[in-house]
Amino acid sequence: MSEQEFFGHIIDNEEVESLSGERFEVWNPWKREVWAEAAEGAAQDAERAVSSARKAFDEGPWPRLGRVERARAIHRLADLMEARTDDLARMDSTNMAKPFEQATHDVARSVWNFRFFADHQRDHVGEVYPMDTGHHTYSEYGPAGVVAAISPWNFPLMMATWKIAPAIAWGNTCIIKPSEDTPASVTLLGRLAVEAGFPPGVLNVLNGHGFPAGAALTGSYDVDRVTFTGSSITGRTVMASAATHLAPVSLELGGKGANIVFADADLDNAVYWAVEAIFRNAGQICLAGSRLFVHSSIYEEFLRRFVAAAEKLTVGDPFDPATRFSSLASKRHFDKVVSYIDAAREAGGRFLTGGVADDGSWVVRPTIVDNLPLDSAPYCEEIFGPFCVVNSFDTEEEVIHLANDTRYGLNAMLFTENLSRAHRVASQLRAGTVWVNCFFIRDLRTPFGGVGDSGVGREGGNFSREFFTEPKAVVMQIAR
Ligand code: TXE
Numbered sequence: 035m036s037e038q039e040f041f042g043h044i045i046d047n048e049e050v051e052s053l054s055g056e057r058f059e060v061w062n063p064w065k066r067e068v069w070a071e072a073a074e075g076a077a078q079d080a081e082r083a084v085s086s087a088r089k090a091f092d093e094g095p096w097p098r099l100g101r102v103e104r105a106r107a108i109h110r111l112a113d114l115m116e117a118r119t120d121d122l123a124r125m126d127s128t129n130m131a132k133p134f135e136q137a138t139h140d141v142a143r144s145v146w147n148f149r150f151f152a153d154h155q156r157d158h159v160g161e162v163y164p165m166d167t168g169h170h171t172y173s174e175y176g177p178a179g180v181v182a183a184i185s186p187w188n189f190p191l192m193m194a195t196w197k198i199a200p201a202i203a204w205g206n207t208c209i210i211k212p213s214e215d216t217p218a219s220v221t222l223l224g225r226l227a228v229e230a231g232f233p234p235g236v237l238n239v240l241n242g243h244g245f246p247a248g249a250a251l252t253g254s255y256d257v258d259r260v261t262f263t264g265s266s267i268t269g270r271t272v273m274a275s276a277a278t279h280l281a282p283v284s285l286e287l288g289g290k291g292a293n294i295v296f297a298d299a300d301l302d303n304a305v306y307w308a309v310e311a312i313f314r315n316a317g318q319i320c321l322a323g324s325r326l327f328v329h330s331s332i333y334e335e336f337l338r339r340f341v342a343a344a345e346k347l348t349v350g351d352p353f354d355p356a357t358r359f360s361s362l363a364s365k366r367h368f369d370k371v372v373s374y375i376d377a378a379r380e381a382g383g384r385f386l387t388g389g390v391a392d393d394g395s396w397v398v399r400p401t402i403v404d405n406l407p408l409d410s411a412p413y414c415e416e417i418f419g420p421f422c423v424v425n426s427f428d429t430e431e432e433v434i435h436l437a438n439d440t441r442y443g444l445n446a447m448l449f450t451e452n453l454s455r456a457h458r459v460a461s462q463l464r465a466g467t468v469w470v471n472c473f474f475i476r477d478l479r480t481p482f483g484g485v486g487d488s489g490v491g492r493e494g495g496n497f498s499r500e501f502f503t504e505p506k507a508v509v510m511q512i513a514r
Pocket of ligand 1: 184185186187188211212213214242243244245247248249250252263264265266268269271272286287288289319320367370416417418
């Protein structure tokens with residue numbers, strides 16, 4: 035990879051500069067240096083991308099290709115991605131300090147996003163509703179139109195493909211705007227779509243900042259669907275903007291996941307997942323298990339093991355195979371996480387391990403804190419870093435209340451060997467996903483999304499179909 039690579043927009047199958055010629059710097063947060071430049075999209079570039087997608091939808095072959103051919107084209111893209119796994123992973127590792135092994139895993143999941151949704155639309159069945167009136171009604175799922183997808187920096191390729199794959203599989207055309215912090219892998223994906231023979235305009239990549247580039251997409255009357263993953267505050271802006279032209283939105287926003295460990299849990303398993311849940315990707319995961327609740331009878335023992343496991347994580351260069359944990363994704367994000375660490379100290383939190391690395395890097399070490407007041411900002415707000423707040427509890431009712439006492443509701447985890455308790459507690463947790471004795475396990479057929487400040491709508495399997503199509507009811511007279 036050259037020192038100063040350039041990531042343009044991909045519009046109409048051409049990689050182009052912004053009309054203004056403006057670019058922005060792309061950082062390598064581990065080395066704390068600029069390693070590339072990207073095109074700085076403005077409203078006029080967004081218009082170009084949208085009109086390319088509009089034309090491709092209204093006049094181009096993609097929506098009319100038929101489900102088998104479309105699936106074939108998407109599998110071709112997936113094949114190319116597989117062949118370029120190392121390049122795609124290297125981009126995310128360089129761009130946001132994700133350990134290379136984790137970035138490689140993300141590429142595999144991204145490939146699977148395409149394969150799954152290609153097959154899901156190819157093999158889907160509609161419904162038939164027999165009626166007592168001598169009619170039946172059947173459903174049809176036609177493409178919705180032009181999809182604007184806006185993705186974040188924590189899983190640059192994975193989150194983008196989670197949106198692009200169902201959008202294009204269902205016959206829509208798409209404009210993806212990756213985060214300004216991580217334009218690299220998604221731009222390479224756009225190049226691969228050209229190589230895979232996608233018709234022009236099916237997958238456009240618009241680089242640039244949330245404002246003006248992202249806002250120009252969400253506000254465009256030529257956009258029929260908006261799918262967004264990012265902060266809850268930006269989610270509100272995106273929804274308001276889409277509302278001006280009544281485009282349905284799917285919003286996957288922040289989280290403050292509760293991780294509950296009951297006294298009868300398999301402690302080795304619970305410790306393993308507690309570490310993964312808050313320290314994988316340096317905690318920059320909306321699903322992070324950032325609030326840990328441990329039964330008082332095992333509290334000290336669990337903390338001892340949890341702290342020991344956290345301290346064993348090898349911190350370092352994302353490209354070193356031994357590295358499990360690296361720096362935060364940007365200076366801006368590092369500053370945000372540090373401000374919460376300061377706030378936790380001020381609020382009287384007891385630091386069991388971790389804190390800022392203090393070596394000039396943008397590393398915050400795996401941090402575990404207890405004794406934080408339940409109304410303090412680090413306890414209540416999404417930090418999106420390697421910062422775990424621990425509390426003890428005595429009863430099931432108490433911990434359900436504690437877990438649900440948040441504006442967020444993306445996910446929760448619970449660890450117990452008591453089957454009845456597992457079912458009972460899972461059904462009472464206010465969250466889009468509950469994991470029992472595990473974490474991160476995903477089947478793409480299942481609903482994914484959150485309640486409250488964690489989002490609007492669900493994606494996955496048929497839930498993605500509902501969002502990315504315009505379901506139609508056709509009523510047939512069958513008897514006269
Ligand atoms: O998010 P933004 P940021 C949380 C996490 C993080 C915080 C801030 O707590 O610390 O958000 O991160 C685009 N119209 N999450 O500032 O602003 C933007 O360019 C249209 C949780 O990165 O939400 C980027 O592509 N688009 C999260 C994307 O939105 C706009 C993942 C996300 O940026 C826009 C990321 C606008 N007006 C951050 N403003 C998760 N749920 O996983 C910004 N964008």
